Amino acid sequence: MTNITFFGGAGEVGRNCVLVEEGMSNLLLDAGVKLGETDEYPLISDDEVRKLHRIAISHTHLDHMGYLPFMYARGCRAQIYSTKPTHDLSQLLLADYQRINRGMKFTNNDIIKAMKMWKMVEYGEVVGDGLKFSFHKSGHILGSSMVLVQGDSRLLFSSDVNDRETKLLDPAEKNLVAENLIIESTYGAPGDEHPTLKNASKMLCDSINKTIKKGGKVIIPSFAVGRAQDILFILESYMSSGVLEHVPIFVDGMILKANRIYRQNVIYARDEIQKRILMSDDDPFKSKFFHTPHTKDRSDVIERGSAIIVSTSGMLTGGPVLRYMEKLAGDSRNLLMFVGYQAEGTLGRKLVDGQRHITIDGKEIDIKMGVEQLSFSAHADYKGLLDIVRSTKRLKRVFIIHGEEDKPRELGESIRRMGYEVIIPKNGERFRI
Secondary structure (H helix, E strand, C coil): CEEEEEEECCCCCCCCEEEEEECCEEEEECCCCECCCCCECCCCCHHHHHCCCEEECCCCCHHHHCCHHHHHHCCCCCEEEECHHHHHHHHHHHHHHHHHCCCCCCCHHHHHHHHHCEEECCCCCCECCCCEEEEEECCCCCCCEEEEEECCCEEEECCCCCCCCCCCCCCCCCCCECCEEEEECCCCCCCCCCCCHHHHHHHHHHHHHHHHHCCCCEEEECCCCCHHHHHHHHHHHHHHCCCCCCCCEEEECCHHHHHHHHHHCHHHCCHHHHHHHHCCCCCHHHCCCEECCCCCCCHHHHCCCCCEEEECCCCCCCCCHHHHHHHHCCCCCCEEEECCCCCCCCHHHHHHCCCCEEEECCEEEECCCEEEECCCCCCCCHHHHHHHHHHCECCCEEEEECCCCCHHHHHHHHHHHCCCEEECCCCCCEEEC
């Protein structure tokens, strides 16, 4: 029999961590942290950590792989598996997390220990013994994966999944065979419907053009990995076609390094992007519209005229974006445009919820700039999640995780009506499948 234990990610967005055990074999699916005012960590004990054989990392976001260095600091000896883009981007993200981390500490040596235990595999390649597993496209960010575990019964771990094509990526693979599915529910309520990419892009361009006409600047906080590349490609495309006013697009923070890794791993992107880069001089990563700040205090950007600024971090938890906010938030001509999920407890979430007085590095700031949010989500919406469930062959049982408040329950009710057994686990619970 196969047992699964939820050490994180159940009833919340963050610290994803699920242990699969069968006989003498075990496999940990993701090892994330939950970012907020106080970081939270998986409930897995140090003793369990030291007993791990293998770890499968679905993709490079801290809520799925940020706990790895803590584990190797505590004596973990497990082999880590992922696609090549996930491996390459993880080293970058973990080094940045070490620098900004305000919770439990780890060292650069702990990151090195983890990276030494990392093996890169291709999509569809079956690895492991006892519990065999393979990675399949999830459409979330470059190299992101669903993990299919083959034991006495088959288990599909969706991780973060997107059933729609993006500027950069193909959608998630469908029609996989598994009796059990662990699925996310970030946008799992019946009212959760994402606009089409075309409509969201048009709304973004309209808001930017209005701001530029007023002589203002647009700040777009962005995750360095995934969202930044999608947004930059959209801006580049619409500026090239003349839909967007021609103003400098300043790219700041870890996005610059992430772009280089994306460029090196372009074979994992859509065919169209590969052809643009590999078979012509039309490289969207090297657009003439993209610029980098030249001064440490960003004064060359702040003191100039209209501009678009794409900078980390996506939830305003750190990074250069806070410098821009400090200097530009008091001008009503400017616009703060959120293009990604804002987790509970983050500064970004507070602003989206209407707070207009904040503190940055001890300085009190009144928000007079406009604040807007658009959905460029790399997660499937309600209908998309149901489509993924429907497309899974021989499916009997669905575990619903990675959702706040009523999202798991509402998605579960819909899946139950489709005829499947539904389980909404709590952190710490163990199940036999």
